[in-house]
Amino acid sequence: MLKTDQDALVQATLAGDPQAFQTLIEPHAPGVYGLALQITRNPVEAEEVLQDAMLTAYSRLSTFRGASSFKTWLYRVATNAALMRLRKAKRAPESLPEDWEKPADPRPWTGDPEAWFAREEFRQILNQALDSLPEIYRTTFWLRDVEGLSNQEVAEIMGLTLPAVKSRILRARLHLRDQLAPYFEERLRDAS
Amino acid sequence: MHHDPGHDCSHLKEALADYLDGDLDTELCRELHAHLKDCHPCRVVVDSTRQTIRFFSQERPVQLPPEVQRRLQETLKTRILPPEEP
Known part of the structure; x- marks a missing residue:
């Protein structure tokens, strides 16, 4: 419009x-x-x-x-x-641990990502990963990476400063990465 | 995991948000690239985080279920729209 x-x-x-x-x-x-x-x-x-x-x-x-x-x-x-x-509903706000620790020995993600998009299981995995995110991170991440809004727009919607938005989005992205990693690293083990 | 005397892995976390968004200052971006070239774990984290973002950004847009759409229209009709002419 x-x-x-x-x-x-x-x-x-x-x-x-x-x-x-x-x-x-x-x-x-x-x-x-x-x-x-x-x-x-x-x-x-x-x-x-x-x-x-x-x-x-x-x-x-x-x-x-x-x-x-x-x-x-x-x-x-x-x-x-x-x-x-x-x-x-008196649902207490949740949070993620203060500091994100980089995995000691992360393994590359392999397999064919395109093939995953077509699988119903893949959608469930994404949903489970989102479910594991506390609301404040999930909403910020959704607006930025799924809705495709800018950091500034997300800040306006959430009533946050720009640095706070960037921090939340990074924490969310890294948490989701950690949640998805076993599935993609498993694929590597399956293939080997 | 210090592969570059000038840059240890702790710099990654500080710079990652701007780096992923393409907002990182040119000089810092060059330094991070140099670190990633030599540091396999950091490179894996960056690549897999990018892949994570890609997975979610390619999700199908949420569709409004027809019954939700219908009830929304009914609510708007009764709460804000003037009654129709007889």
């Missing part, structure tokens, strides 16, 4: 055209749902977050100043809605 189209839809919504709001949010709904799934890891809660986020976005649209993209603003609204839900 072009920024001019987006701006026009925002203005039309504020002028009282709810249909414009539907058009405005439609391309972002799958992304918001995906983000909510990453935070809650629960499809029912993710749907409730999606609805909460869209209703909040509608009622607070006048606070959108256009300094960031509408997508970034909407994702921030959704993140807040999801985190509020976690807090209500």
